[in-house]
Amino acid sequence: MMESPWDIDRELGLHYYLTESPGTGGVLRDLPDDFEVQEIADHTYSDGPYLICSLNRRNWDQHRAIKAIASGLGISHQRIGFAGTKDKRAVTTQFISIYKIKAEEIARLSIPDITLTALGTSQHPIKLGDLQGNSFAIRIRKISDSSLLTSLESFQKSIKEGIPNYVGYQRFGVSRPVTHLIGFEILKGNYQEAVRVMIGKPGSQMEDHEQEGRACYLETEDAARCLHLLPPRLSLERSVLHHLVRYPGDYLGAILQLPRTLRSMYVSAVQSWIFNTTLSMRIRDGHSLFEPEVGDYLIWPDGRTDKITPATIHAAKVQLKRGTCALALVLPGGSYISDAGPDDRNIHTVLEEKGISSQMFEKVSSVLDTKFAGSFRPMLMKTDLTYEIIDGDLLVRFSLPPGQYATTILRELMKADPMDMV
Template sequence: MIPSPYPLEHELQMRYYGDDHPGIGGKLRTVPEDFVVEELPKPFTGSGPFLICRVTRRSWEHQHAIQEIAKRLGISRKRIGWAGTKDRNAVATHYISLYKVEADQVRALSFKDMAVEPVGQHQFGLSLGDLEGNRFGIRIRGCERENLASLQEIAETVKEGIPNYFGLQRFGAQKPVTHRVGAAILRGEYQEAVTIYIGDPFPNEDEEVKAARAAFRDTGDAAAALYALPVRLGFERAMLDFLSKHKGDYRGALKALAPKLLTMFVSGWQSYLFNAAISDRFDRGIPLDEPEAGDTLIYLNGRTDRATEKNLPTARQHIRRGRAMIAACMPGATPLPNPGPMEEHMIRLSSEAGITHEAFRNAAQYLESAFDGANRPIVLRTEIVAEIEDDAALLNFTLPPGHYATSVCRECMKGDPISLV
């Protein structure tokens, strides 16, 4: 375990690496084909009102792809479900459900760099987590040749377990502010939420985009910002269009965004807290596989238990034999009855930010979505098949739902997080 030297990772509470070997450096996603992800679906029922389609897309942002599919079909986005979001700068294959849409309607669609193929019917609409996992094929180019020899040793560490951080893209790969927007929404500070999302620049953006964002932050002039921001920034422009017609209605402006995108802001704050709990555990010198009293244990069959002073020896044995993992429960609308050390840290951080469980309940009513707490393992484990080609590393591995391939790549590379985007 070594600390990260990068301020952005500290800002997102990804403050440690699980491995202490030198990183191989390099650049991820030089071209989209360097990052190939294939969703592994759960079985479909074969009949029902939902048409299941396999989507293969290159360089499409997830929400924009959904929006374009809905537009071409002439249906509400609410009739489209999916099991997991996928990276933009990638070649991604995943599944969507379409409520009461005919297969021939889908076959008639044509997109640049995206194929949508009907594959069957399902009794239920897909929702986040309805998948077995994801398979990845990743190429990291321009690695530091002298450090490539450590790749196999890093792969062994990943097999044993590394921090299961929410990755950079969870907070916005190009502009990682979703957790800050979510915190503002939870506090009911809707103007601040809009201002952060539209007005905060990111270092890699074009200068004209930075200038337009800064002007909106300084003046609040929605019409001027709508004129200045490029068409590709569709989410910002949707809010600005609403504000130009309904001056001062920032609460309504947020609702101009897709409901599932809005919920990702609030869950972004929960993700930030989870990352902070893992990093605090390292601060306290507690290994990821060493249970302490108050930890939640998740067993292979899904059963959960609580570690106590009395059962710690048994808990250690189950963890070492691979029967259980330590998890942390992210705060939500329902107060945690017996928070452990990691939960106490998350609750404390949230309280310092002016956010209580009542705030999650209020946000749930505003966004019409539940924000209950959820258990998540603090360890990511997978077996990597790693190869070296000249100055490039090829990684093949599979992850469970909700785990981030960039967390695996981050451990291998140990470079500037921008190199992961």
């Protein structure tokens, strides 16, 4: 176990590396083609109002790509469903559903670096979570020490056994990690402050116009003035400001102008931050990620969970050794969290320090029209990783189940500056 030296890691709860080998260093996404993601899903087709399509995009933010497709078809973006959010600076292939659109209309659509292919129709839309996983092919360039590539077999073994299942940088942002900060303010009902963070908080890599526009809002909160300063590509922030120009002071209404999936992402980022933080606390306190203790939770492939008691600890060890279940942590929500185990107590400590209660999750569920009941997430992530060396670069391939992050694997491998991994 090694402590991360990066401030951004500590800010996002990613305090540790499990492996102790030196990182390869290097840079991700030197070109968008260096990061390929293919969604794994098994859709069935039948007569229905939803057109299922394969969406391939290069260097497109997903929310902006969805809005561009909706605009090209002359429909609301809310008629487009998808199973998961993919990276921007990458080449990604995923499935989407579009309500009451015909294949001929898709064929006429022309958007640079976006290819949309109609596959069939369905009675049901694609919803968040409707996938089996994602496969990755990622090229790491500018390796800091090529001699480290000879130790990759040891890393393969470590990844197969498991590393901390941290929620990755994409959930929060790296150059501008604000998603969870916005979520904290929404949970507390501080909608004005949530908008202030969303629009005004600066990032480490901003163009002049973006920097000027965000600084303007942070200083003045003058929506009309700042709207003219923010560049057009910041369409989501601009939609919030447009609403405030029309309805001054209606900060909740401004937040509700954002896509429903994005609104829910702010609150789920809070849950993710709490998970990362409490997972790091478990590592800090010397509790194993591989061996169960009384008070721990087990999660099964069907989502069922059990709390380990003195009477079940032996059976838990047997089941974990067989790989039929996994150790898990709570992602807190509206449901009650007990304090029977050390992880539960750590979660309570974090919630108290942040001034968050389960009632806040219940209230925001009705406000955002998305349920935040809480759930469980495995402590470990595992995969079979293959690699090859091409002209001094490292090409790695692996697959992950839904909700797990490729950058978490790569962070453990590279141990590089997080700014080189976005």
